[in-house]
Amino acid sequence: MxxxxxxxxxxxxxxxxxxxxxxxxxxxxxxxxxxxxxxxxxxxxxxxxxxxxxxxxxxxxxxxxxxxxxxxxxxxxxxxxxxxxxxxGYFVGSYPRLVRLYTFVPLASLITWLLFGVFIPLAFIPGQPQHPHPKFFPSPLPEFITSAALWSFSYQLRLPLFSLISTTVNNSNVAVILHASWHVIVYNLLRLAVLPILGIRNDMQYDYPTRSDYAFFRVWWASLGWSFAEVVVAIWQGYEQLALYKDVMxxxxxxxxxxxxxxxxxxxxxxxxxxxxxxxxxxxxxxVQHSGNEGDELEQNLDKLVHIKSREELEQVYGVPVINIPVFITCLQRIDSIILSLGTTLLIAWAYLRSPISLPSSDTQDSMYASQNNTAFWTTFPLVCLIHMGLAVLFTPPVLTRIGVHTAAYSSLLVALGLFFGGLAAWGVLT
Known part of the structure; x- marks a missing residue:
């Protein structure tokens, strides 16, 4: 030796x-x-x-x-x-302890989701809400399932969208940034599609979006269903990423x-x-401890090579090994996803439901809606998409490796809080 x-x-x-x-x-x-x-x-x-x-x-x-x-x-x-x-390429630490620490991520996400999904709606739900769904399929099941399904569809579109952009753009950094920007547009268009699919505008009791209308809670639960699917997939990916470091700790x-x-x-x-x-x-x-079975040893070595390649790709994205990212930052990212989903959905839904674009063509001929225009929608939707694009670009490898995961997480949380309170103000919750 x-x-x-x-x-x-x-x-x-x-x-x-x-x-x-x-x-x-x-x-x-x-x-x-x-x-x-x-x-x-x-x-x-x-x-x-x-x-x-x-x-x-x-x-x-x-x-x-x-x-x-x-x-x-x-x-x-x-x-x-x-x-x-x-x-x-080795790390000092206990893998079981690391997994136990990561348990705080799903726990913090569940507590946040229950806070926004149970306690806050109960404080604002009208005394006698008019449910538009049948008794065997009441709210929030339709809103939750529909938004979660559309989020899953948007997630599946990431790979073909990136393949399409990478074939037309030679620079990898530019391709990644363009992919993040275009995916945000697709992402929010599918978020908007939840509203007409559920027919929320047709069941509104008021002419304008307000928290007194049961439509507000349908939009609220739709955004929670969207964030629930997003957070569950992110947590699952987190456990898979930690498993890549099991053999090198x-x-x-x-x-x-x-x-x-x-x-x-x-x-x-x-x-x-x-x-x-x-x-x-x-x-x-x-x-070294050599295995007695050469076939099993070769298979293990191939698996380890795959893990090495996966770890290198992750470190190129984050700029640091995943196990070096504090659990607090990961919890903050999951909570940020929930708050960002609520703020973005509330703003887009408010702009859409108060515009004639959400009404059938026969209703737009009514004298009450004839003088209205779609300015609120065509102003709010592009603005929300631009803000969301900025956050998405922060988490691309060319930017994230320079500013760090901490800076991106804190910046995203501040922007998400701004959109969240903006959405609540638009629906009249803060008044």
């Missing part, structure tokens, strides 16, 4: 080998086992001769002030090992254990480790 410790310390490494079995290693571990840790300016480069002399030199009656510069503290050694593992407790075992027995009263043993401990930590 490259960078193995001197013979005088072989027994120390064997102690660690018998106490803890080494983890399974993927194909990408080869370069790490053949590599050396980078030279650290704090203790310099250590050659083989100096390592041997530093390891077998007398240590009787030595005080801490007399320890040579070839020793490094356990905390610094642990940091060096973590950096070396990250350079080789090493618990921090194992690093501490191996580093402690690398300290010679006569040095156990110190909190230092010989630099010569640092590389050996890192190599031993990632020692």
């Amino acid at each position: 490259t960078g193995a410790p001197p013979s005088s310390k072989t027994s120390t490494v064997l102690v660690a080998q018998t106490s803890t079995s080494p983890p399974e290693e993927s194909e990408e571990m080869g370069p790490l086992r053949r590599s050396q840790l980078p030279n650290n300016p704090s203790y310099g480069s250590i050659g083989s001769a100096s390592r041997t002399s530093g390891s077998i030199s007398p240590k009787l009656d030595r005080v801490p002030e007399e320890r040579p510069a070839t020793f490094i503290s356990l905390e610094d050694a642990e940091e060096e090992v973590e950096l070396d593992l990250e350079d080789q 090493i618990p921090s407790s194992r690093i501490k254990e191996f580093l402690r075992a690398a300290v010679p027995p006569e040095e156990r009263d110190y909190d230092d480790i010989p630099v010569a043993d640092l590389v050996a401990s890192t190599d031993f930590l990632l020692s």
